[in-house]
Amino acid sequence: MPGVGWLLDVPHDRVAALRGFLTGWYADVPEREPDGEPSIELPEPLRVFYELAARRPIVYGSQDEIRRPDELAYDEDFGGVPIAEESQGVWTRVITLGADDPLVYDDAEPLCGFLLQFALIDAAISAPYAGQAELTEAECDRFVERLIPVPLAPARLPADPTRIYVAPGLVAIVFPTGDRIGPTVGSRWRSALHELREPGFDWASFDG
Template structure:
């Protein structure tokens, strides 16, 4: 590879930090501190929860951090330069800038008569890669492993049996999370079978209840004065979801939303909730605001889920799927479309790398 990402030797990398630079190894990262620059060298590889290049614009650093390195990362006085260690040498990432730094509380001071803690220590840093990487460079810095992807067998139940579709979707999408044996328990209220089936499918898998918006567990349900039951809520409490517990497959009603109720009944709505969460709360994903034409081109190769569109986060909101992938399109009042793409495996996002628009966030 030629150009700005040409592989360099170790001596060339160390020279960028200046004379008598000091190398500080720390797990998958080596920090080189010198009078001319601070150099961050990370081992190539895909480590979503570790120190690694995460996407075209982000390098994540995790503990341990050598003493004093946080001040170097945050300093604007000297250049902060990134490199990836490959088998054949060191590939430059260019200039870096500290974007986010998280800390954990310091330990209690030993032999101190006072309950004072030592200063907080950095636990996690995100560095912004100033010059966005090309995908071929990203693939060398963060090679993407291949995993078996969740199938689309659950689609065969639609539209006639959304409860079975939800059960099969959960079993496939969350196959990496062992199911539990939790049951709804002894309920002192009647509940519709679609909600009970949701609880059975979610047993042992907290993620199913939602990491962004939420479906309440059986012991979190709240009764309203009019006999309705709150069974879910938007993540900031802007609106809540209500149902009539005496109905077999009740209408999903809202309090606090622009719409009074959903188009689909509870049985299908719960599947749509699962798909929405998969699209914007999965470990890997993408987001962009695009035109209707751009959204149509993106979703053409995908399969449309044959249910009436949801009313949030935009009205209409539709879901499209491929093996291991869920895409939601939410239309705004001005005609623009928010696109959310989610997967539990990074490799499922690769077909979306060149959609004809710029992703605002993309992990594939």
């Protein structure tokens, strides 16, 4: 299972953190030869993301997706370049090309932080081994004490706010679901969930 050493890069180099997380999380996915280089100049966070996704397309996302390089274009309706969207069109994230690390419209993080959030959230949601529950806030706070918080602003996806936690081989996201809190934990390695089998509450679903 991959470790969480990439967390050390988050405060000062989120591009390195993104590379470290994706390389470790998808190490078991065979690489393929890239199709080619993007035809436009890209900010570094997006360029690095595309370099990783070119070799392992799973990185683009399973439900929500980052747009492919050949899909990038200025959109007058959005006033910028859409880079990511929800599968049913509920939301779109937009940047303005030209900055080294542009702001992402309607998001709390600049591009480097948004891409890391996206990668972590998709990893949790799309993981082959997962658990879901609906807890009180106090129950959820006790649960995440055993995990490591990722030092990013709360994400706005899949609900606002979404907090992200990790442990070796595991990603957990915590977000509001009505009057409850819905933690989702996911891993590509079933053994990473073993210690969460009896967390002090009943999982709604759990296959670890």
